[in-house]
Amino acid sequence: MSDFTIGESDFLLDGAPFRILSGALHYFRVHPDSWADRIEKARLMGLNTVETYVPWNAHSPRRGVFDTSGILDLGRFLRLVAEAGMYAIVRPGPYICAEWDNGGLPAWLFQEPGVGVRRHEKQFMTAIEEYLRQVLRIVEPLQVQHGGPVLLVQVENEYGAFGDDQVYLKAIADLIGQGGITVPLVTVDQPVDEMLEAGGLDGVLRTGSFGSRSAERLRTLRAHQPSGPLMCMEFWDGWFDHWGGPHHTTSVADAAAELDALLAAGASVNVYMFHGGTNFGLTNGANDKGVYRPTVTSYDYDAPLDEAGNFTAKFHAFREVISRYAPVPPLAPDPVAPAPEFSVPLGDPVAVRGVWTAAAALPTLDELGARLAIYRTELDVEGPALLEVGEVRDRAQVFLDGHPVGVLERENHDRAILLPHGRGRLELVVEDQGRVNYGPRIGEPKGLIGGVLLDSAPLTEWTTCVIDLDTVPTAWQSGGASVVGPGPTAWRATFNADGPIDHFLKTDAWGKGFAWVNGFCLGRYWHRGPQHTLYVPGPLVHQGPNDLVVLELDTMASRTAQFTATASLGPTDL
Known part of the structure; x- marks a missing residue:
């Protein structure tokens, strides 16, 4: 049992100053059998906390449903954080952005005539209340004062970039309190005067989101937060990719220098992302600032852990920076073995209707x-x-x-x-x-x-x-006619594996579509790139035969499934 509060200039854990050294790790973007590995690697980088969003639309694909099975088991994820001796930050939204489909808001919500979007409107608020009740039922007993890992809970997400409905923000905060949350609440906004003003809430700690000019951004944040700890809730160490664009990377040296400046100023931090993971299935979001650009399947984010959970140069650079301000655990070498390379023919095409x-x-x-x-x-x-x-x-x-x-x-x-x-x-x-x-x-x-x-x-x-995509892996059971022609066509193959090890499915010879391994949708592929591999998490793979199904919407230049040794996320300059 612990007591976590906000002091005059610091977070206080059982009355003593406590600096949050956190990393973003979204449970819904990582296979659940890999959660413990990724959490342990966060600890090894010197972090003491793991942060996660909660995607409303994934948990509630239909109104009245709240799924917590498998990759959506938030409670299990938070308990694994605690077992690793770490703390947690939960950001339930209800809007999360996160390059996630609809920013986490369920599509069914907007089929109601007149429903509001991120404002204090009755239908919208009623649905949010139903959602938060379910989330907080999981989070409430896992707060630090109950022996759990949760230190902070966030209200909405970068609201100052969207609106200025203070009644709405206050109502969200009240609902969180009514759900039994007594740990401190926070908001997050970009350190711009207008956004911090519109997205902040009196009585709730303001935090910032930025990846450069740390000293300047902290001064802006302090002007809007005269007392209490300074925190960068999203320290952007990389970026996301969209189809047809480059693969984004950032300078390791520059990112490490900015992290150093942030910690030297005494601030707490949440590295966004520590490990990005994957937009499995059809969960990727999109941006439209005059031109619509959908996000790719990989959420590698050029983070300290790559999409497959391996250490990168950024991991080691960040760990060295953190070691100047806090103890870091010993780190044993963790060599990366290349994934298996082989190919198998695709056969048995069937029209999917x-x-x-x-x-x-x-x-x-x-x-x-x-x-x-x-x-x-x-x-x-x-x-x-x-x-x-x-x-x-x-x-x-x-x-x-x-x-x-x-x-x-x-x-x-x-x-x-x-x-x-x-x-x-x-x-x-x-x-x-x-x-x-x-x-x-x-x-x-x-x-x-x-x-x-x-x-x-x-x-x-x-x-x-x-086209019900959930049924594509079993399309042959419905007796569809074999075809090779235009329109959605499913192909399948069997490949053998030595055990549950990561694979990378190469897709550059295919057109546009989706792929499944043993019934699990890996996500979208598209010949335009930049991404030309799909990550296959080891826990999906069985020793012996495994099923691969591909739904092709365009044209395949090769009717072969090729597996390659490493990820191919595309050129960094187009």
């Missing part, structure tokens, strides 16, 4: 409850015809009588395509590539928005087919 349903009006993907769907209608006009869509969110492949015509990309602001003729079966394969996680476009619907026109006339009488 669901049930076709008639729809007079064009439904959004949200209305279909889908992330991937096919829209079909019959055309009957003379000559070449212009097809126009109000807005594509986010990618629509266009087929006419089964032949590919082209692709409408949200990123390119594509909204029109010329069809070679105006008669026949039109099919649009529409993919949600990840919901915007930052800014005013949070919560927007997905799919084809604003209707579809053919030579300026509305197209109606659609049928739709939802």
